Amino acid sequence: MTASQPTDRGHLLTEQANPRSTQLDQLSSLDLVELFNHEDQRTLTAIADSKGPLAAAIDATTEALRQGGRLFYVGAGTSGRLGVLDAAECPPTFCTPPELVQGLLAGGVGALVKSSEGLEDIAADGAATIAERAVSAQDVVVGITAGGTTPYVRGALTEAQQRGATTIFMACVPADQAPIEVDIDIRLLVGPELLAGSTRLKAGTVTKMALNILSTGVMVRLGKVYGNRMVDVAVTNTKLRDRALRILCDLTDLDRDAAGTLLDRSHQQVKLALMMHLGDLDAETAAINLAQHQGQLRQALEGANRSD
Known part of the structure; x- marks a missing residue:
């Protein structure tokens, strides 16, 4: 879990410059849309290439929740906000109790609307967040970090692993660029962003797709769907x-x-x-x-x- 961090973030796939967008600032609006549309096709390939680990994550999480466990998403910045979003959507869609799926974000609730990137550098905060939730061997912890290096996420996963929880890693860089020892390793390789380093773009899109698949797949397996209908929908409005x-x-x-x-x-x-x-x-x-x-x-x- 404490594998060495890359010494030069510039080598990370998510930080590299995309050769297809070197003239980005000179494109017309239509050309911008077309380029984004073309580049976003890579998210579908990334999901297809990760179907094995995603399926394993669904199976492991389903079994944990059947046994009374909980699912935690841990992240910072865009990655963390996507985890919070997915967790927040489970109660109205599947009538789950709010504690069943939880999103843990570096900086807390305030970081949802106000950037707090500095807090993602503190591994001890990630570990403390896991300890505060009394994570145990029954639980599943999914660490989400586009570049794979966020100390807050890695600290949370280390603490979760020491507590016996099932650990899942979700990143957009190859394993050799950000190695880590977890139970399930999901690599969503969409390549460099059109705007270099802005992982709220393709990396954010593919992460949302993967989380959609994970949480929906788990809820299907838990019996909250009949055919393709959300039969556990909360009738609240x-x-x-x-x-x-x-x-x-x-x-x-x-x-x-x-x-x-x-x-x-x-x-x-x-x-x-x-x-x-x-x-x-x-x-x-x-x-x-x-x-x-x-x-x-x-x-x-x-x-x-x-x-x-």
Whole structure:
């Protein structure tokens, strides 16, 4: 975990000048858009090249969360903000408790809107953040750093590893440029940025893509999705109630009014409503069936059908 840091950051892939954008300041607006669009295609290739480690990260995180663990994203600057964003989107999308997926950012909440780059250089702060959250062997810690060298992230991963947590590293440089010993090493190699060193560009885009895949993949495996519908969606406003009703109408033979009545009977729980209707069960029995199948609606329905 304490592998040596690169002595010259200029050698890092994320810091190099992109030969395709040497005339960036002379391009028309249309040419700028076309160049960005062309360069951003590299994010898709980077994700494809990392599908093995990403799948391993989904599997490891799913198992940890099934056993009562938590998922932590740790980062600084753009990388850290992306982790916080992904964590913040889990409760409304998948009705997860806020402590299940947490984003830890160098500089804390204030760094979300005000730059605090100096704080990313303090490895002890990263370690302290992990200690404050009482991270244990049940948990998963994902360190996110485009250039792979951020001391705050490395300090957090070192502390997490010493506590027995599963450690995952997500960076946009090759392993030989920023070596590290972790359980799962994800390298998202998009190449130099069009604006040299500005990793909020391709590196930020590919990181967001990877986090989308990781968190959504985990939630699918945890049974929070049925088909391609977010059946654990939190019904907390008009838009989300409308989405819940559309899910119920699409997956059952109910019209909107009947779906609304069913949703109310299920206390605004879409998955429970589906279990009640498709399994022809009352709310209490439907909840018991879901619990017996770890919240997996498809398995619970198959079990209910076999018992008929």
